[in-house]
Amino acid sequence: MLPKIYVPLPIPDPALELMRQYGDVEVFPWTHRDASLDELASAARRSHYLFCMHHTPIRASLFGPGSKLVGIGTSGYRADLHDAEAIKASGVRILEAKRPEPPADPDGYTMEGYGLNPRATGQLMVALLLNLAYRVTESDHYLRGVGFFQEMTMQFMGQGTTGKTVGLYGFGKVAKQAARVLTNMDMTVLYNKRTRLTPEEEAKWGVQWAEPDELFTQSDYVCLLVNFEDANHELVGEKQFKMMKPTAYFINVARGRIVDEPALIRALQDGTIAGAGLEVFRSEPPVVHDAYVPAELRKMDNVVLTPHNGGATYASRGAQTLHIARAIVADIKANWKG
Incomplete structure (x- = not known):
């Protein structure tokens, strides 16, 4: 059985295509609002992995009765949005995306995501x-x-x-x-x-x-x-x-x-x-x-x-989401037993 992966907002195709090779991916369909806390908790009860962007809250409600979560992919920990004690108590793995390697010029960029x-x-x-x-x-x-x-x-x-x-x-x-x-x-x-x-x-x-x-x-x-x-x-x-x-x-x-x-x-x-x-x-x-x-x-x-969307280029957002997807896929390969 493939693991179920929940993505709480539409993201560029390359990340979705990668995750679909290793899991059953469900994407929150709307672009005019974020998934509510109740919707995220509901997703946790039917999903094994949660894909998180930097603004997605990780609260205790994700780990309530019936939660199936084993891993949460994220670009990094945020103390103002992530409940560290609840995460630790849950035993759910936090899968932090690997940061892209910088080029020789620290003010430069790479299409892997650095500086974009x-x-x-x-x-x-x-x-x-x-x-x-x-x-x-x-x-x-x-x-x-x-x-x-x-x-x-x-x-x-x-x-x-x-x-x-x-x-x-x-x-x-x-x-x-x-x-x-x-x-x-x-x-x-x-x-x-x-x-x-x-x-x-x-x-x-x-x-x-x-x-x-x-x-x-x-x-x-x-x-x-x-x-x-x-x-x-x-x-x-x-x-x-x-x-x-x-x-x-x-x-x-x-x-x-x-x-x-x-x-x-x-x-x-x-x-x-x-x-x-x-x-x-x-x-x-x-x-x-x-x-x-x-x-x-x-x-x-x-x-x-504009709707707090400064990184909204296919290159920048595409690289960011692909790194999170790779972290989830790496955990599936290492730990998912079906």
Whole structure:
């Protein structure tokens, strides 16, 4: 008998094709929501392996009466979503995906997955910036609704990027990949991080150091890129938005909890800032199970929204899911007795 493998969201075909060679694979069919905790617990009662993406919770309910789980494939442990005590008590094996080997250049990439997610997320950040700079979404909605248009209309004039300043608040892997693109768009790129780069590193990435207050006051686009930790909870709020130019845009591809979201909504509503590009939101796991976007943001024409999907390229997501699938398959080969 083949083991049953449950995948709680649609994923790229290569990972599914690999697992189907060794197991009976069931995939949660919907793309507009995550599997609920009850649905995951139900799947555990009919499945031997659970495929987990980084946001899938591993709770005690997975190991309740009738659970058949013997292994859970994951890209890594998350203390805020994974119940370590319940996992240990269950005896279920945690099958952590092997990380891809880095190339000779640590800032490079391989199609096995190394460096792909920071590139995809950094490029999405730039896409949000360009969308706001040229008011692409507003123009698209207008044409779909009206049909007619005036050539060279003033209605959707944007500030563009040439000669403008972008501030990168945080400068890790994602910010580096964004900087590679931004410096070739005739923009001044400011950055801030805990420890300033060496002059050689600043020259390599084409960036200039700025203190946080300077970054917010001088930038035409402020991009949030710091990691979430308790000390960074609501790091950006009313004070920072009031520092920004009224013509400036705020872009967040980090974590929603780093921003005081009600303060951001007020700044957008009263014209304190010109608009925003948001990839992440406060109401996401682990704060809530079912991620959602506040109604106020959904109603604003000057806000561009994406569903926390920065790694959504076939190369990046495909490599990530394939590594998890390989971990599950390796365990089946070693331990499944049927």
